[in-house]
Amino acid sequence: MDLLVGMDMGTASSKGVLVTPDGVVLATEQIDHQISMPRPGWAEVDAEKMWWSEVCSISKRLVAQVPRSANVAGVCVSGVGPALVLCDSELRPLRPAILYGIDSRASAEVASLTELFGEKAILDCGGKLLSSQAVGPKIEWVRIHEPEIFAAATRWYGSNSYIAAKLTGEYIQDHHTASQCDPLYSVRDFSWKSDWLDRVLGHLECPRLVWPSDVVGLVHADASEQTGLPVGTPVVAGTVDAFSEGFSVGARHPGDLMLMYGSTMFLVQILEKFQSNPALWTTAGVQKDTLALAAGTSTAGSLIEWLHKLTGDVPFEQLLAEAAAVPAGAEGLLILPYFAGERTPVFDPKARGVVAGLSLRHGRGHLFRATYEGIAFGIRQILEMFGDTDEPVRRTIAVGGGVKSRVWTQAISDITGHTQLVPTQTIGASYGDALLAAIGTGLVAPDTDWTTLSHEVVPNAANRAMYEDLYQTWLTLYPSTREQIHALAQFG
Template sequence: MSVYLGIDIGTSGTKTLAIRQDGTILASTTVEYPLDTPQPGWSEQNPEHWWQATVQSIREVLAAGKIAPADVKGIGLSGQMHGSVFLDRDKKVIRPALLWNDQRTTAECAEIESRAGGREALIGMVANPALTGFTAPKILWLRNHEPRNFERLTQVLLPKDYVRFRLTGEFATEVSDASGTLLLDVRKRNWSTALLEKLSLDAALLPKVYESEEVSGKLTKDVAAQLGLPEGVPVVGGGGDQAAGAVGNGIVRRGAISATMGTSGVVFAHSDEVQVDPAGRVHTFCHAVRGKWHVMGVVLSAGGSLQWYRNQLGQMESSVAKSIGQDAYEVLSAQAGQAPAGSEGLYFLPYLSGERTPHADPHARGAWIGLSLRHGRGHLVRSVMEGATYAMRDCLEIIKGMQIPVNEIRLSGGGARGKFWRQLQADIYGQKVCTINASEGPAFGVALLAATGTGAYKSVEEACDATIKVVDSVDANSTAVAAYNAAYPLYGRLYRSLKGDFADIARLVGSGK
């Protein structure tokens, strides 16, 4: 039996799963670790935690699945995008990694645009504008604010690529994750020498770039012994979590898009060509499918907004859920279902971590607007779910405006698990939504990449066709669609009305430093 491992180095934990060639999942486990916020707007992690979680999760999956080590034929890696691991000449980590949701680099983004010759010129070079979450501003932040650490710097790695280095001893990345550094020439699928020169950065700081299914290294003898696997197991390029998740959802051809409602939210569309939004509101990256690209809109606090509500305001619902043996989200969804579509004029702006698409505003903040004595807890929780889904629709509308076909929307993440939120998404998007037989996301996607790269399939498309099927669909309710189409334009105007106030709040509390 041939077995393939998929490893996803996430923000809250590392998931490892094992699949057979036909996509059957043999075992899956997740090992969690902390996230540090040393200052408002900062987000960091210790890369050693990723490595220890990888070792533990692999060993647990092998044991849980009763998998013979010799049966493991390939490993795929996915992970949170944009994070920066800084290594010195001894290949040791210099400081905690700066993560995708870190917002400290506003000044460095402005510096990049200036050095590049303006926003339009920058998009022309790397297909995207400078955003605080990306990797390039983090490198400049290190140079500007920690010059002694920058002097020690010899290598910059993305989170999954640091784990690759620990597994194989190789410095390598792949096109989908590298696209999110802002340093990749997305059209040519290699580092942008033009931008690196303008930023006065040495190309030697960056690893070799592979296609996502290409073998990038093999398990070293010492690590193989630590994991309980044979020496030399191939490790493929893998993918950034969004491209890998799209492979895991079968988004490998035009027409099908994914709407992933996790902590963050992502609307992801496959493209056979490089398609760029001139305003830079959505990202254009290389896909994890060889020679293909994707367009992606990102909502920083989608499911994360509901998680915040549960943790901070939903103690009663959590207690009730525990007493009746239900998940707290099921109780919250039932409560939301008691309020009508549109929450009777109550809006929630889900900008708890700033926002990326379409506003690219690190200072944006969450808000309830329209509260009255009429509103109760059901309205509050429903408005949070509606606000997160409106934000996802923002992404969808831009993609449609780029003339990218949207024939099928496949849901995944926490927003796909509950019937209520699936229906809510269909109603706000205004069209039928689907779910598939695979629900393990990026880890499943990179396991398929490992199977492809080691010869089990001829292409990523063939691997997806063999393992992924649509199993359910939800039609939009015409009455609710009409209500949301009437309410949605006002949702967009609320951000524009408050944009200046958000910036003033940031200055007041010092979060823009």
């Protein structure tokens, strides 16, 4: 019997699954972790001590559960992204990996590269403007602020391509991740933008491009010893975790929208043809020669967890019950969830959280409900931008650990007006990685979909008018407080 291993390195944990070619999960493993935020606006990870170490540990645990009559036919790893891992010629990371849009250190480099290449040209080539999400400005930041590290580096990786290199020795970048490495990649042509690439990379070698389901190499002896994976196991490229998660639940056809409830919220809509919106991200898709439209917030589950920690030893289930007991609308309490700056749609690293309408009659449950609703208002704002395109959303699939919160999912549906389809299997990106491994190794057909649906979350019409009024007020919070918040942001 052939089995597949899928692993994902997320913001809050690394996860792994052992799966049969028909999608049956035989084993799961998870290791929780925390990213490092050593300075305001910075978000980092030790790629070797965290990502590689956790992949090795999870892999060994999964391989130990493979029946004697079975074998591991393929492995695929995804991770947070886009990220920047700078390595020397021995594949040693020279500094902590710089994470995706929650790391906003390169704001000056975003501005300088935009001025150099031109805003319109960047949007036309890459399908999005430069922001804290882009990798190019992060490379530029290291070149300017850490010149010795930049000079010593020979290659640059994303999270999944770093692991692929550790497993196989191959130097690759998958097309989707590359399409988030602005301004280095042309989404229109599915290729590197050679002249801009040379300017930003300098002496750094450029990786070869592959699609997420491509086999990129075989597990070598040293990696086998560390991971437990058999020597010669095919390694499939993988991609950014949010896109692998969307793939895991069948978001593959034009009009399909994945709504991921995680440490941040992430949205991916599959497109039929190229189009761009300055407030959104057009990217390469997971499947060959496909396109997607994406957006992401800077907080979501991370904000909920922060609030949970503030409450002390109260069980999370009790907090959810308290939030559920509060009427929809949190009795006039509104929260702007920009507690770590914001990505879509304001792209403002200096944005901060705002609590509006707080009174002595509000309690802990009100704060929790208002936080869920504040995140939901942000999702509505993004979905309205998706709706401005000429390719409408046809179905919305909800994924991620946050779908377990009925308060949260119901708030999203009530506030956005979207019915959400909730899959039976919500393991997430690692499940999508296993499917990519199955497709890449030829065990299943490319159009194989393991998705089954658990239930739907339908908007409650009784809350529509009330949420409409609150949304219009919520929309004024950021522009009304931006000047004051920016002044405060300098203090930390």
